[in-house]
Amino acid sequence: MSQQVYNSLTRQKEELQTLEPGQIKMYVCGVTVYDFCHLGHARAYVVWDMVRRYLQSRNYQVRYVQNITDIDDKILKRAQQEGVTMQEISDRYIATYNEDMARLNIMPADEYPRATESIEAIIDLIKALEAQDYAYAAGGDVYYAVQKFPTYGKLSGRKLADMQAGASGRVAVGEELKRYPFDFALWKAAKPGEPFWQSPWGEGRPGWHIECSAMVRSRLGDQIDIHAGGADLQFPHHENEIAQSEGATHQPLARYWLHNGFVNIDGEKMSKSLGNFTTIRELLKHYDPMAIRLFILQSHYRQPIDFTEEAINAATRGWETIRDGLLFKHDFGDQLGWDRLAVALDQLDQNLLDRFHGAMDDDFNTSIAISLLFELAKPLKAEANKLVHSGKSDLASAVLAQTWQTLSYLSDVLGFIADPEARSNANHSNDSATVSDDQIETMVQQRCAARKAKDFAASDRLRDQLKELGITLIDQPDGTTRWHR
Ligand SMILES: Nc1ncnc2c1ncn2[C@@H]1O[C@H](COP(=O)(O)OP(=O)(O)OP(=O)(O)O)[C@@H](O)[C@H]1O
Numbered sequence: 001m002s003q004q005v006y007n008s009l010t011r012q013k014e015e016l017q018t019l020e021p022g023q024i025k026m027y028v029c030g031v032t033v034y035d036f037c038h039l040g041h042a043r044a045y046v047v048w049d050m051v052r053r054y055l056q057s058r059n060y061q062v063r064y065v066q067n068i069t070d071i072d073d074k075i076l077k078r079a080q081q082e083g084v085t086m087q088e089i090s091d092r093y094i095a096t097y098n099e100d101m102a103r104l105n106i107m108p109a110d111e112y113p114r115a116t117e118s119i120e121a122i123i124d125l126i127k128a129l130e131a132q133d134y135a136y137a138a139g140g141d142v143y144y145a146v147q148k149f150p151t152y153g154k155l156s157g158r159k160l161a162d163m164q165a166g167a168s169g170r171v172a173v174g175e176e177l178k179r180y181p182f183d184f185a186l187w188k189a190a191k192p193g194e195p196f197w198q199s200p201w202g203e204g205r206p207g208w209h210i211e212c213s214a215m216v217r218s219r220l221g222d223q224i225d226i227h228a229g230g231a232d233l234q235f236p237h238h239e240n241e242i243a244q245s246e247g248a249t250h251q252p253l254a255r256y257w258l259h260n261g262f263v264n265i266d267g268e269k270m271s272k273s274l275g276n277f278t279t280i281r282e283l284l285k286h287y288d289p290m291a292i293r294l295f296i297l298q299s300h301y302r303q304p305i306d307f308t309e310e311a312i313n314a315a316t317r318g319w320e321t322i323r324d325g326l327l328f329k330h331d332f333g334d335q336l337g338w339d340r341l342a343v344a345l346d347q348l349d350q351n352l353l354d355r356f357h358g359a360m361d362d363d364f365n366t367s368i369a370i371s372l373l374f375e376l377a378k379p380l381k382a383e384a385n386k387l388v389h390s391g392k393s394d395l396a397s398a399v400l401a402q403t404w405q406t407l408s409y410l411s412d413v414l415g416f417i418a419d420p421e422a423r424s425n426a427n428h429s430n431d432s433a434t435v436s437d438d439q440i441e442t443m444v445q446q447r448c449a450a451r452k453a454k455d456f457a458a459s460d461r462l463r464d465q466l467k468e469l470g471i472t473l474i475d476q477p478d479g480t481t482r483w484h485r
Pocket residue numbers: 029030031032033039040041043044229230231232233260261262263264269270271272273274
């Protein structure tokens with residue numbers, strides 16, 4: 001089967017056909033950086049990391065861009081409360097975001113453009129919209145005139161007429177600068193004491209939706225393959241992105257719009273605003289990061305997940321089974337004479353590999369994919385017991401070897417890593433000594449990316465964080481970095 005993806009735009013599964021053969025341009029809406037990330041954020045980024053890894057495993061070259069919203073009322077409010085600059089707040093929470101995501105083994109994006117670094121692209125796009133009458137300036141603000149965009153509502157299925165009827169009397173009240181109640185701000189005039197940028201409409205700052213349209217365009221081009229984010233972004237954020245980008249370019253912004261379901265608590269979305277959230281770092285004090293990853297990927301990405309302690313405990317037990325399977329070579333390799341055994345695609349159990357591909361090609365069905373990991377890990381666990389107790393296994397070494405190779409390959413595609421040290425310290429999983437080599441490698445890569453992007457503040461911060469973890473970095477003349485504990 002070819003790769004099928006559920007496209008929110010057409011409300012059906014479609015065959016993935018990329019703009020350029022073998023290449024995927026993928027944009028994911030990133031976090032607004034004013035607080036620690038919670039399990040809902042973890043879900044979003046684990047899911048898109050899984051999609052990226054799987055497509056890469058199928059030989060697509062994926063270019064993955066994820067923005068950072070570092071201009072926002074909530075960041076501003078937090079900065080004012082603490083008496084610091086907006087940048088101090090965003091830098092702090094970008095750093096904590098990077099740490100949390102590295103622990104969950106989420107690959108760093110190819111680029112993390114920030115709103116504050118994209119002002120020129122944003123202004124250019126607003127100018128293009130204004131020139132084509134999609135936007136109008138009013139008292140230092142600039143608004144998008146949604147009635148000018150005939151297909152407004154095509155992603156969310158909302159029609160302006162229905163929205164207006166639904167809003168009844170309330171639509172008359174609102175910002176009187178707008179010509180129409182559902183017009184939205186592209187640019188906001190500066191209020192006293194707020195940070196601002198110069199623009200053709202005076203001093204001000206960009207609205208939220210325009211930043212993504214501008215960053216997609218400046219980093220990936222007028223058209224991309226996959227645009228992704230949480231289901232809450234479908235309206236208004238992604239609807240508005242479509243209106244902005246397609247108004248300016250007259251081309252479809254993205255071929256496929258993918259949305260992840262929520263992590264819920266008692267049936268309600270986990271969210272900062274509702275205050276019903278558990279931060280990733282709090283969870284990591286009690287649970288293995290890979291158990292959290294498993295908890296997330298056990299469900300299909302579009303289904304809701306209910307967060308309960310029992311469910312995460314069950315995922316922890318599940319992870320222990322997979323982890324022990326992955327560590328089978330580490331534990332018994334010497335005994336079985338496996339010193340030269342590696343993971344090679346052509347040596348895997350082809351039947352299992354086919355079933356894995358079948359599940360993942362069908363809109364990334366990780367529930368089935370993970371059931372296959374258990375199918376492989378369970379016999380390894382049973383044989384491990386026999387090896388420990390009687391020194392012998394019932395299965396031939398070659399069969400065990402193939403089971404282990406297949407499990408290792410499939411787990412790697414889904415982003416699971418097993419660390420023997422983390423296992424022995426399982427009860428102290430937030431102890432810095434248990435940070436795995438892979439997690440350190442991810443942070444080192446993030447630092448290299450920051451240096452390349454000349455983001456020295458970020459690169460210094462990562463160096464400091466690594467230092468705190470007892471890691472020494474050695475920058476090489478050729479631009480690479482080596483590290484040791
Ligand atoms: N409970 C959740 N389940 C799944 N995804 C979520 C959840 N909460 C937020 N997300 C996703 O995380 C990404 C980043 O969200 P953003 O920084 O805008 O969070 P937010 O909306 O400010 O958070 P909150 O909803 O907690 O106030 C978005 O794609 C969003 O859809």
